[in-house]
Amino acid sequence: MAESDQLEEYRLRDAGTLRHLERLQLAFPTAKRQREALWVLKSDFSYAASWDGRLWLGLVRFGRNIERRFGITNEVLILYVPYYDLQPRILSALDAYKSSLPAGRLADKQLLLIHCPDPDADAKLESWSPSLGFSAVRLSSVGTIEEIAERLIAGLVSRLSSRNLYEESLAVTGMDFYGREDILRQLIFELRQRNVCGVFGLRKSGKTSIIKELGRRFQGEDSGARIFVLRDMETLPTDPSLVESRLISDLRASFLVGFRERGIRTHELANLDSNEIGPFRRALEASLSDCRHRQVQVVLALDEVESLVGDAKALASEDRAYVPEFLGAIRSLVQEYDNFNAILAGITDATVERGQLYGRENPLFSWAKPFYVGGMKPDEIERLTVQIGSRMALRWSSSAHTVMHETCRGNIFLHRTLAAEVSTSDSVSRSRVVTAEDVASAIPRWQRKIVPRVREMIASTRRHYPVEVEMLETFASDPATFTELSNYYLDEINHLYELDLLRDEATGTILGPLPQLLSQFQQL
Ligand SMILES: Nc1ncnc2c1ncn2[C@@H]1O[C@H](COP(=O)(O)OP(=O)(O)OP(=O)(O)O)[C@@H](O)[C@H]1O
Ligand SMILES: [Mg+2]
Incomplete structure (x- = not known):
């Protein structure tokens, strides 16, 4: 393959799709310059189709660097809207647009690009974004090709960083499920x-x-x-x-x-x-x-x-x-x-x-x-931290991972709540990079919020495992008595390990992450 071909391997070549793209460019002439701006980002259109004769749908395949930077895992849907007054109903039909895509074409869940001549489109997208459940970024059409590309990246950073994806209280599956x-x-x-x-x-x-x-x-x-x-x-x-x-x-x-x-x-x-x-x-x-x-x-x-x-x-x-x-x-x-x-x-x-x-x-x-279900492994937790971070345009330094791990020790609840707290701090909001100092300075704030919730979690454990929690308290307050009793309470001691309330380490038995946090605040 010639070098110039290799450099442009991201470009769309499929003749059928190119024909549809030409029709899109007839309906929306700016799409041609927007496509060139995508090329600057080593990205391109990968699909185009008319939705209802006026509104058009497209898919954009972003280049590897952009996908990695923003945690994009699929092609991204782009809407070409002809109306001068963008209405919420255009965005609320997202599921219908997605299901009209050919079999096997999955659009990214988090992100939607939109082209619209409405001068208030940016402000509208901003105000609707909390209720949308995904991030909608406008693809601009004015300025030079480079400016259009830069504005798209700036839009991705600002829209993606406005959501805290570490805060998730529902059960997760698919690409949101880690480890x-x-x-x-x-x-x-x-x-x-x-x-x-x-x-x-x-x-x-x-x-x-x-x-x-x-x-x-x-x-x-x-x-x-x-x-x-x-x-x-x-x-x-x-x-x-x-x-x-x-x-x-x-x-x-x-x-x-x-x-x-x-x-x-x-x-x-x-x-x-x-x-x-x-x-x-x-x-x-x-x-x-x-x-x-x-x-x-x-x-x-x-x-x-x-x-x-x-x-x-x-x-x-x-x-x-x-x-x-x-x-x-x-x-x-x-x-x-x-x-x-x-x-x-x-x-x-x-x-x-x-x-x-x-x-x-x-x-x-x-x-x-x-x-x-015990703690998660360090590499699983790190992958979660990095990938969710990239969807919010956030990077973690390796020393930040270390402090996260020393503090949360693989407990998914502690980990996500601390990551959420860290990512809202002023310095992280500005720099989009998390350092060890950022984590350390968020810990006291996070602990104040989290300790009462952990106390509740241990209280609910006690309702189901009363002897176990009593043994746990004995371990924390009187290790000698705990050692003596452990010969008589074999099942209960096993439970304590299995539920990650106690851990067996090279140095001996230690408290698991949740009781350790409580004991630090004399709440166990
Ligand atoms: N494998 C995972 N990958 C990423 N996040 C996870 C994973 N498992 C759990 N979480 C996070 O932990 C939270 C609690 O998960 P989940 O609801 O599955 O726990 P649970 O044990 O069923 O909780 P409950 O006691 O409320 O029933 C989720 O909202 C999610 O944020
Ligand atoms: Mg549950």
Whole structure:
């Protein structure tokens, strides 16, 4: 290949697309100069199509340096809007624009480029941006080619840096999900072996993200032949006498959606006139048989399992016979249908680890396999920090990573909240580079905000693991007594390690990141 060709390898060559691009340039003559500005950035258009005869859609493939700098992972959608008065409805149709793209063309989720003659377009985009859920950057058309390119970069920096992507309180999947490869690999292996699994961990440790990502990967392999039903049990009523009927009606609704989408038999489930476990199980069997016949696999994931099972106090004093009955139904369905499996997630591992539940044998005891969500590895955390940072036009120095790691020690909640705090500081907002000093100076502010939340997290751990948290307090206040007691509380000590409340290091046992933070403030 000639050198000039190599230098221009980013340029669009496909004849068909070039023809569409020419038509776009007829409708919007400035697109020609904008394309040249993209070339300055080693980027180019990769798609163009008319949307409704007036509005045009395009895709831009940014060069590698720009993609890396701003964390762009896909082609970026560009809208050519002819109107002098830009209206929010133009942007709210984004999903429709994206779904009109040819199969396999994915537009970046975070970013949209827009060309519009409205003189107030910049101010409008600025004021709409908090509610958009993505960043819309205007592609200018005035000035020299170089100025258009520079203004695009400045627009990317200012728009991307105005959002704090470290602040994310919902479970994450796909490109927002980082690391956890070991546990995902093991869970996929166990599901294939037809073993029921539990994913347990402290509040905000990443349980829901793991099972959602597991579901995404499981279905992604063959979505027509795989049904993943995820049910969050947090919405169950607190009054135990109402739980069974609500649980069954919720599950029935969730299964019906999954089965109907794939044309599976739902007659029995749809006509079920009881909200009790037994009849529900029999109706579900009819659908599962049909799934087996059509070689469709089904996984039921039950999140926030403590809302069903109850806390340690409920387990000791209440009567919730529906809990072992329900778990028994799950177990027998898994045993009878080789195309069905289940996974549980939540804080408490009582569903798997307790021999007895509410005065009955626990059907899952020593049968289902528990996994515990602990800290993330330094390289996983670093990748998250860098990539999320680049989507906000933020760079981290290597010494900043070190201070982050020494402070948060792999705890995802601590890490994201501290990164969010650091990135809002004045000096980082200005320079877009995070130094070790920036992290160090944000720590006291962050601790004041975060300690009360960590106290709440330990309080909720105590509701499910009271003996463990008492042992943890003994460890912090009286290590000699802890050592003596640990011979008698083997299960509880194991829990402390598995839940990342204690860690075994070369120097001996130390507190995990959350209790360590509390103990630093005499709150443990
Ligand atoms: N693998 C991950 N990659 C990136 N961020 C993550 C990951 N796992 C968790 N997080 C971050 O932690 C937050 C909590 O995650 P998630 O909701 O999955 O935890 P959880 O244990 O289910 O919490 P809860 O106790 O509230 O149910 C998410 O909003 C996200 O910011
Ligand atoms: Mg959760």
